[in-house]
Amino acid sequence: MPALVTMYTTQVCPFCIRAKQLLKARGVESIEEIRIDLDPAQRDAMMARTGRRTVPQIYIGDTHVGGCDDLVALDQRGGLLPLLQG
Secondary structure: OOOOEEEEEOOOOHHHHHHHHHHHHOOOOOEEEEEOOOOHHHHHHHHHHHOOOOOOEEEEOOEEEEOHHHHHHHHHOOOHHHHHOO
16 A cells, blocks of 8 residues: 655645655655645644754655655655655
């Protein structure tokens, strides 16, 4: 069973869009998006959970991948697909 992908996002975030495109290209069919621009309490929760202020913040299963650049780097070194496959 593929791992659940959760992403903290905002509506107008080019890095969020790029991260979603990469995940979809790797076969991810659904991403649980937590929109921190619509719910300020979620921004606080994201910062408490990740220690970071920027979006996207991406989780695959229980693993915090980080932001878009972290996701791309993980993919380039061959670590993304195994993580997605659980």
